[in-house]
Amino acid sequence: MILQQLINGLALGMVYALIAVGYSLVFGILRLVNFSHGSVYAFGAHIAMVFVGMQFGIIPALILSIIFTGVLGIAIDKIALAPLRAKKSKAIAALITTIGVSYIIQNLLMIVFGSQTKFFPKLFDYGNVHIGGVSISTTQLFIFGVSLALLLLLTFIIRKTKIGLAMRAVEQNPKAANLMGIDVDFVITFTFFLGGASAAIAGTLISGYYQVVYPTMGFLAGLKAFSAAVLGGIGILHGSIVGGLIVGVSESYAAAFLGGGYRDAVAFVILIIVLLVKPTGLFGKKGVVKV
Amino acid sequence: MEKISLQFDRIKEKMNFIKPNKKRDFLLLATLILALPYIINSQYLLRIVIMIGVYSILALSLGLVTGYAGQVSLGHAAFYAIGAYFSAVLSVNFGISFFITAPIAAIAAAICGLLLGLPTLRLSGTYLAITTLGFCEVVRMVLLNWEKVTNGPLGINRIPRPSLLGFDLTLANNGMYYLMVFFLVFTTVVMLAIVRSKIGRAMMAIREDELAATMMGIKTTTYKVIAFVVSAFFSGLAGAFYAHMIRFIDPNTFTFDTSIMILSIVILGGMGTIKGMFLGAAILVSFPEVLRFLQEYRFVVYGMVLVLMMRFRPQGILGGQKKTAYKLPKGVIVDINSNNSSIEVREAMNTVEEVI
Amino acid sequence: MTFLEVKDVSKHFGGLVAVDKVSLEINEGEIVSIIGPNGAGKTTLFNMLTGVYALTEGEIIFEGKPIHNLVPQEIVKAGLARTFQNIRLFADMRVIENVLVGMHTNTEYNFFDLLFRTKRFRNQEIEKHQVAIAILDSIGLKEKMHNYATNLPYGDQRRLEIARAISTNAKILLLDEPAAGMNPQESEDLLCFIKSLRDKGYTIILIEHDMNVVMNISDRIYVIDHGKKIAEGLPVDIASNKRVIEAYLGRSEQSCSQ
Numbered sequence: 073m074i075l076q077q078l079i080n081g082l083a084l085g086m087v088y089a090l091i092a093v094g095y096s097l098v099f100g101i102l103r104l105v106n107f108s109h110g111s112v113y114a115f116g117a118h119i120a121m122v123f124v125g126m127q128f129g130i131i132p133a134l135i136l137s138i139i140f141t142g143v144l145g146i147a148i149d150k151i152a153l154a155p156l157r158a159k160k161s162k163a164i165a166a167l168i169t170t171i172g173v174s175y176i177i178q179n180l181l182m183i184v185f186g187s188q189t190k191f192f193p194k195l196f197d198y199g200n201v202h203i204g205g206v207s208i209s210t211t212q213l214f215i216f217g218v219s220l221a222l223l224l225l226l227t228f229i230i231r232k233t234k235i236g237l238a239m240r241a242v243e244q245n246p247k248a249a250n251l252m253g254i255d256v257d258f259v260i261t262f263t264f265f266l267g268g269a270s271a272a273i274a275g276t277l278i279s280g281y282y283q284v285v286y287p288t289m290g291f292l293a294g295l296k297a298f299s300a301a302v303l304g305g306i307g308i309l310h311g312s313i314v315g316g317l318i319v320g321v322s323e324s325y326a327a328a329f330l331g332g333g334y335r336d337a338v339a340f341v342i343l344i345i346v347l348l349v350k351p352t353g354l355f356g357k358k359g360v361v362k363v
Numbered sequence: 364m365e366k367i368s369l370q371f372d373r374i375k376e377k378m379n380f381i382k383p384n385k386k387r388d389f390l391l392l393a394t395l396i397l398a399l400p401y402i403i404n405s406q407y408l409l410r411i412v413i414m415i416g417v418y419s420i421l422a423l424s425l426g427l428v429t430g431y432a433g434q435v436s437l438g439h440a441a442f443y444a445i446g447a448y449f450s451a452v453l454s455v456n457f458g459i460s461f462f463i464t465a466p467i468a469a470i471a472a473a474i475c476g477l478l479l480g481l482p483t484l485r486l487s488g489t490y491l492a493i494t495t496l497g498f499c500e501v502v503r504m505v506l507l508n509w510e511k512v513t514n515g516p517l518g519i520n521r522i523p524r525p526s527l528l529g530f531d532l533t534l535a536n537n538g539m540y541y542l543m544v545f546f547l548v549f550t551t552v553v554m555l556a557i558v559r560s561k562i563g564r565a566m567m568a569i570r571e572d573e574l575a576a577t578m579m580g581i582k583t584t585t586y587k588v589i590a591f592v593v594s595a596f597f598s599g600l601a602g603a604f605y606a607h608m609i610r611f612i613d614p615n616t617f618t619f620d621t622s623i624m625i626l627s628i629v630i631l632g633g634m635g636t637i638k639g640m641f642l643g644a645a646i647l648v649s650f651p652e653v654l655r656f657l658q659e660y661r662f663v664v665y666g667m668v669l670v671l672m673m674r675f676r677p678q679g680i681l682g683g684q685k686k687t688a689y690k691l692p693k694g695v696i697v698d699i700n701s702n703n704s705s706i707e708v709r710e711a712m713n714t715v716e717e718v719i
Numbered sequence: 720m721t722f723l724e725v726k727d728v729s730k731h732f733g734g735l736v737a738v739d740k741v742s743l744e745i746n747e748g749e750i751v752s753i754i755g756p757n758g759a760g761k762t763t764l765f766n767m768l769t770g771v772y773a774l775t776e777g778e779i780i781f782e783g784k785p786i787h788n789l790v791p792q793e794i795v796k797a798g799l800a801r802t803f804q805n806i807r808l809f810a811d812m813r814v815i816e817n818v819l820v821g822m823h824t825n826t827e828y829n830f831f832d833l834l835f836r837t838k839r840f841r842n843q844e845i846e847k848h849q850v851a852i853a854i855l856d857s858i859g860l861k862e863k864m865h866n867y868a869t870n871l872p873y874g875d876q877r878r879l880e881i882a883r884a885i886s887t888n889a890k891i892l893l894l895d896e897p898a899a900g901m902n903p904q905e906s907e908d909l910l911c912f913i914k915s916l917r918d919k920g921y922t923i924i925l926i927e928h929d930m931n932v933v934m935n936i937s938d939r940i941y942v943i944d945h946g947k948k949i950a951e952g953l954p955v956d957i958a959s960n961k962r963v964i965e966a967y968l969g970r971s972e973q974s975c976s977q
Contacts, residue, residue: 105489152670165673172669175623179662295497333508340497348482560833561826568820571809580795580824688865689813695848
């Protein structure tokens with residue numbers, strides 16, 4: 073039982089990590105918590121559902137969803153956030169804007185697709201694997217594998233590629249990076265694309281796991297992923313992964329031992345504890361105030 | 364868009380002609396408010412007016428946190444819910460009068476605000492936004508699952524009407540309207556008192572530059588928590604009023620949508636204003652009734668309000684810099700040299716000399 | 720007893736040593752300047768004095784009491800107030816409100832007083848407004864007290880920051896490049912004003928780049944380079960100090976010889 077819940081939690085946690093990375097990426101570069109990320113995730117799941125419904129097959133549907141959702145991420149930045157940066161608006165303006173964007177996306181999904189829960193086919197379902205009393209479904213293995221591969225790919229992009237280097241430079245100091253000839257706008261656009269893309273994948277994986285899609289699905293998932301990002305230290309990639317796993321496993325244990333009614337509250341409790349004990353998160357360093 | 368923003372400027376200037384400190388205008392306004400139910404003479408319209416009042420109270424409370432102290436809260440629906448449920452449960456189960464349960468409900472909401480504010484408000488603003496969002500969800504979970512007390516998803520019905528000296532206040536006898544006016548005036552007076560004092564100035568300083576405020580000796584966390592607790596108190600009060608007016612509440616009455624609507628009112632009316640909260644509430648509460656064809660899109664409209672206002676007019680319709688002079692307290696002498704004044708002022712001047 | 724004594728303070732950011740065992744002694748009623756090249760650690764020193772940064776080592780004694788473990792709010796209350804290198808006014812508040820915020824901690828009324836507008840509240844408000852007007856008058860901003868801080872010209876904004884610092888009832892004013900960005904006439908006026916503050920009994924610690932200002936105004940000067948104190952003394956001594964010329968003033972000669 074304990075081991076079984078651990079397995080369930082790890083699969084779930086990997087997906088949370090994937091969403092959390094989206095928060096971390098944008099936060100790292102813009103020092104902004106992108107509230108719309110949860111809705112972007114829901115959008116990704118809906119797009120995948122549409123293409124699966126049109127008999128595209130799961131992989132092409134996933135790819136199309138990545139593209140559409142990535143473009144949505146870019147659009148959010150270009151239409152809503154970039155003008156605020158150009159105007160040098162206060163931080164609160166960007167925060168409120170992302171809240172508004174999130175709400176618009178969620179309600180447009182509701183108008184277009186209806187607010188009811190819709191069916192999503194189970195992904196990669198070839199029954200269960202039994203190992204010493206623990207049963208792991210192939211779906212869980214698939215989710216875990218895909219998420220892990222993507223997180224490794226993201227880490228590779230940021231650590232080893234030229235654009236990753238540019239991202240890290242912008243994260244350190246956007247002005248200086250700009251003077252060094254880095255196209256900061258492009259880096260931001262790329263970051264939003266990555267965030268959108270990972271949200272699309274996470275949305276598709278979770279929908280395939282629970283077999284349901286609904287417009288407000290991003291609300292709780294976003295909250296949990298944010299808790300995961302803060303737990304690991306927001307802005308830190310590997311922190312988000314560890315945070316995601318901890319949130320996923322805790323949730324799965326809470327569902328087993330406390331009952332389903334309160335399972336969604338676990339992430340929130342974790343968030344409050346982190347903020348009380350170590351607001352910078354597990355791997356976070358204390359930032360230096362610039363005066 | 365820029366043109367609309369200019370239009371808002373014009374509205375703002377016109378609104379500034381309404382100066383409640385002028386006796387005549389004040390009396391006119393008071394008469395109008397008191398006579399309103401007899402002027403409109405329609406239960407349907409009266410109900411909308413009362414809801415505008417309720418949302419004005421909610422917006423005034425959130426306005427203190429967001430408009431004055433510069434912290435974004437998405438959890439005001441939770442305090443609204445706590446107030447409503449506390450008052451409803453107490454009066455349904457124990458038969459206690461509304462006029463006792465309402466203050467208790469407000470205090471309960473304030474205590475929740477304190478418990479939530481303490482860990483989050485010492486951090487940067489974003490954390491408050493997201494933890495209040497989470498708090499909202501947790502409150503909803505508790506309301507849904509703690510069936511013994513809250514009756515779960517079925518909600519609580521037959522909440523007793525407020526009764527004053529054996530006289531039931533209803534919508535039909537305009538009692539609820541006047542009760543709303545009383546609460547609204549109470550909230551406004553308290554908010555004005557806070558805003559026009561050193562506490563209000565400290566909150567604005569925090570909004571403008573938290574570090575500089577710290578360097579002026581302001582305990583920033585304390586003032587953010589004060590704003591948040593006062594705010595939760597009045598949201599709870601609004602909740603109690605709502606519960607006893609509609610007489611039925613369930614967890615779906617108080618969702619994230621409510622929080623967003625309150626935030627939209629604050630942003631539309633103008634952060635850092637009091638008048639703006641009434642205007643914002645009047646616009647956003649009445650628009651789904653007026654523009655019926657937009658009903659389906661009403662939530663999208665709230666989102667658009669947030670995005671477009673931030674982009675084109677972050678100060679809201681009535682916010683931003685005023686052209687009028689700063690209002691000095693009565694008794695302050697600007698022209699120090701040309702005074703032959705009372706002892707009090709001379710005393711004050713002595714302290715001035717000491718400081719300079 | 721020294722008024723303000725800074726004993727061997729250091730600040731490390733990870734491996735970077737921003738300030739390295741610097742000691743200062745400030746007497747009451749002095750104008751002391753801290754000079755040094757960009758990035759020498761002057762502002763870091765201010766941040767340590769005002770409690771923004773915790774010290775890595777060392778201690779700061781003010782009027783015989785250690786203040787290095789206090790939070791910024793307590794340090795302000797003890798009597799140290801500052802201005803900022805890049806102006807940090809409360810932009811969307813009025814000029815007079817900025818000064819009133821500075822008087823926050825010594826405005827004495829409580830929540831009850833303000834709710835019921837008691838006599839104490841009214842008297843305090845009148846008194847503090849009166850003081851605020853007097854402070855603004857002394858710095859030449861009285862006519863502009865109704866303006867919003869953000870609408871003031873640059874020089875006025877710098878002066879308003881000083882007014883705000885004064886209003887905290889400070890004994891020591893820490894001014895971080897107050898003349899930066901001012902034209903010669905403005906900085907001349909500012910010099911006179913700072914001197915008049917000293918004559919009224921304020922102690923002033925100044926970070927400044929403009930050598931003209933520094934040499935004219937300072938009673939004593941400390942020179943910091945790479946986080947270390949390299950010289951201290953009277954303006955005449957500093958002007959002729961070899962290490963100072965090498966580290967700081969000499970840079971222009973180097974570029975000439977190239």
